[in-house]
Amino acid sequence: MNSKVSDRIATGVFVLLASIIVLLLVSLFGYILVRGVPHISLDFLTTESSTVSAGGGIRDQLFNSFYVLFITMLITVPLGVCGGIYMAEYAKPGKLTNFIRSCIEMLASLPSIVVGMFGLLIFVNTFDWGYSIIGGALALTIFNIPTMVRVTEDSIRSVPGELKEASLALGITHWHTIKTVILPSAFPGILTGAILAAGRVFGEAAALLFTVGLSTPRLDYGNWNPFSEDSPLNLMRPAETLSVHIWATNTNGIIPDIDAVSAGASAILILSVLLFNLIARWLGSVIHKKYTASK
Amino acid sequence: MELAEKDAVFNIFDMNLWYGDFQALHNLHFSIKKNEVTAIIGPSGCGKSTFIKTLNLMINMVPGVKMSGEIKYQDRNILQGSVDLVQLRKEIGMIFQKGNPFPQSIYNNVAYGPRIHGIKQKKKLDEIVEQSLKDVALWEEVKDRLDSNAMGLSGGQQQRLCIARAIATKPDVILMDEPTSALDPISTLKVEKLITKLKEDYTIVIVTHNMQQAARVSDKTAFFLNGEIVEFSDTDSLFSNPSDKRTEEYITGRFG
Known part of the structure; x- marks a missing residue:
C-alpha cells in the first residue's frame, strides 16, 4: 500500500471519528432541547416547584443552583489560584512537591459521590450544620480545587519565561513580578478554567445530594438578610439545586408531570452549561487579544 | 591587574562557576571599565551568556549553580x-x-x-517615559x-x-545578551547606534556572536573559549593584532 493511499485512509478514519462525536453531541443536545424547550416558559422559571400536583416550576432550584455556584466559586477561586501560584512559582522540585501534586491528583479523581459522603459526615453530621448551602459549597470546593490549582499552575507555566526574567532583571521582587506581570498574563487561562469549573459545579448532583439536601424551605425573595430563616441568601438552609431536582423528580417524584418538569429542567441546565462554555471562550479570546494586541 | 582598577565598574578576580558538576567558567580575571562598551565574544557554549548573567545575579534563577571567586561591584563582592x-x-x-x-x-x-x-x-512618570523613549530614539515613532x-x-x-524600560530605572550598567540576534539588519544598526550613544551615560557589557558588531560598537573585547578568557584587550588591537593564536583563528572565521 503506498503512502498516498494510507494518507487518504487515515484522513477518512479521522473524519469519520470526528463526525461520530459531532453526531452524538448534536443528537444528545437536540433530544434534550426538543423535549425540554417546549416546557420552558416564564411561568416555569418563576413558580415554586410542587411536590404533588402538576404545573410546578423550578424557581427555587434555579436560584439555588446559581447561589451554590456563586458561593462555591467564592471559596474555590481564591484557594485554587493561591495553590496554583504556589505550585508554579514557589514549590521547589522535590519529595514534598511531588507528594502535594499526587494529593491534588488524587483529589481530582475522587468520585463526586464520595465527596458527597464526606460532606455528609463532616459538614452535615460532625459540624451539625444539617443540609446547608455552605456545606454543599464546601463539598464542591473539595471537588473543584484540584482543577483550579491545575489550571492556574498550567496558565502560569505557559507565561513566557522572558517576561518573568524581564521583570526580575529590572529589580522587581518575586511577589511583585507575580502580581504585575505573571498573573495578568495568566489571567485568560485562569478565567477560562474557572468558568469551566463553574459549568461542572452547575451540573453536579451526586456531591450535593447529601450536603444541600433535597428540599428548599419556603423562600421570601423580598428578604435579603442572609441571616434570616426564609431569606434566599441564608447559607445555613437546605437548597435543592437544579440537577438534584432532576434526579429527585425522576427517581421518587409523585407529580403527574414528571416528564415535563424534568425535560424542562434538563434543557435549562444544559443551556446554562452551554452558556458558561461560550462565555468562557468569548471572554478568554477577548482578553487574550487585549493582552497580545493580536487581531 | 593585581590591584582593582580605579575607574572599573566590575573587578572580576579568579571567578569560577559550576552548573552542578560541570564547570562553565574558569578563573576569570578582568575588569570592566566605566563608560566603556565591553564586548564578550566567543563560540556557542563558551560561557559568555553565563558570565553576563552573573553580573546581575540573574544566574541565581538556574538551579544548581555554584560560584567562587569575586565579582567586585561598588567595592562589594x-x-x-x-x-x-x-x-x-x-x-x-x-x-x-x-x-x-510586557503585554501591556x-x-x-x-x-x-x-x-x-x-x-x-x-x-514625573510622564517625564521619565518621554525621556527614556527619546534616549532610545523611539519617541517619534510611538x-x-x-x-x-x-x-x-x-x-x-x-x-x-x-532598552528604554531598562534605562527608565536609571541604572549605572546595562548588560546586553545578544541584543540584536533576533533583529533584521536595519534594526540592528539602530540598536548599535544607540549603544554608541548610551555609552556616554552608562557602562555597557554586550555579549555577541557577531564579531563585526563587537568591532563596531565596543571599546574592549574579551574572547571566551570553553569558559576561559583567551584574550582581553582593546577591541582595535584584538581584531587587528590578536596575540593568541586561538583568537586569530576565531576572528578570521576558521572555527566557531
Missing part, C-alpha cells in the same frame, strides 16, 4: 553574602536576546520599573500611541522599548 537583588538589578539593567516587552501598553512598559521603585506622580499594546510593535521597536 556580589558573589558572597546576601546581596540586595532589588538594588543590584536596579543599578544593573539587562537587555535580552529577544525583545520581551507602551507607556506602562517604560513606567513599570520606576513605578514599582516608588515614583508615583503622573507628571508618541501618538503610548496607550497601545507594546506587543503590536515590530521586533526592532520592541527591543528598543526594552
Whole structure:
C-alpha cells in the first residue's frame, strides 16, 4: 500500500471519528432541547416547584443552583489560584512537591459521590450544620480545587519565561513580578478554567445530594438578610439545586408531570452549561487579544 | 591587574562557576571599565551568556549553580553574602536576546520599573517615559500611541522599548545578551547606534556572536573559549593584532 493511499485512509478514519462525536453531541443536545424547550416558559422559571400536583416550576432550584455556584466559586477561586501560584512559582522540585501534586491528583479523581459522603459526615453530621448551602459549597470546593490549582499552575507555566526574567532583571521582587506581570498574563487561562469549573459545579448532583439536601424551605425573595430563616441568601438552609431536582423528580417524584418538569429542567441546565462554555471562550479570546494586541 | 582598577565598574578576580558538576567558567580575571562598551565574544557554549548573567545575579534563577571567586561591584563582592537583588538589578539593567516587552501598553512598559521603585506622580512618570523613549530614539515613532499594546510593535521597536524600560530605572550598567540576534539588519544598526550613544551615560557589557558588531560598537573585547578568557584587550588591537593564536583563528572565521 503506498503512502498516498494510507494518507487518504487515515484522513477518512479521522473524519469519520470526528463526525461520530459531532453526531452524538448534536443528537444528545437536540433530544434534550426538543423535549425540554417546549416546557420552558416564564411561568416555569418563576413558580415554586410542587411536590404533588402538576404545573410546578423550578424557581427555587434555579436560584439555588446559581447561589451554590456563586458561593462555591467564592471559596474555590481564591484557594485554587493561591495553590496554583504556589505550585508554579514557589514549590521547589522535590519529595514534598511531588507528594502535594499526587494529593491534588488524587483529589481530582475522587468520585463526586464520595465527596458527597464526606460532606455528609463532616459538614452535615460532625459540624451539625444539617443540609446547608455552605456545606454543599464546601463539598464542591473539595471537588473543584484540584482543577483550579491545575489550571492556574498550567496558565502560569505557559507565561513566557522572558517576561518573568524581564521583570526580575529590572529589580522587581518575586511577589511583585507575580502580581504585575505573571498573573495578568495568566489571567485568560485562569478565567477560562474557572468558568469551566463553574459549568461542572452547575451540573453536579451526586456531591450535593447529601450536603444541600433535597428540599428548599419556603423562600421570601423580598428578604435579603442572609441571616434570616426564609431569606434566599441564608447559607445555613437546605437548597435543592437544579440537577438534584432532576434526579429527585425522576427517581421518587409523585407529580403527574414528571416528564415535563424534568425535560424542562434538563434543557435549562444544559443551556446554562452551554452558556458558561461560550462565555468562557468569548471572554478568554477577548482578553487574550487585549493582552497580545493580536487581531 | 593585581590591584582593582580605579575607574572599573566590575573587578572580576579568579571567578569560577559550576552548573552542578560541570564547570562553565574558569578563573576569570578582568575588569570592566566605566563608560566603556565591553564586548564578550566567543563560540556557542563558551560561557559568555553565563558570565553576563552573573553580573546581575540573574544566574541565581538556574538551579544548581555554584560560584567562587569575586565579582567586585561598588567595592562589594556580589558573589558572597546576601546581596540586595532589588538594588543590584536596579543599578544593573539587562537587555535580552529577544525583545520581551510586557503585554501591556507602551507607556506602562517604560513606567513599570520606576513605578514599582516608588515614583508615583503622573507628571514625573510622564517625564521619565518621554525621556527614556527619546534616549532610545523611539519617541517619534510611538508618541501618538503610548496607550497601545507594546506587543503590536515590530521586533526592532520592541527591543528598543526594552532598552528604554531598562534605562527608565536609571541604572549605572546595562548588560546586553545578544541584543540584536533576533533583529533584521536595519534594526540592528539602530540598536548599535544607540549603544554608541548610551555609552556616554552608562557602562555597557554586550555579549555577541557577531564579531563585526563587537568591532563596531565596543571599546574592549574579551574572547571566551570553553569558559576561559583567551584574550582581553582593546577591541582595535584584538581584531587587528590578536596575540593568541586561538583568537586569530576565531576572528578570521576558521572555527566557531
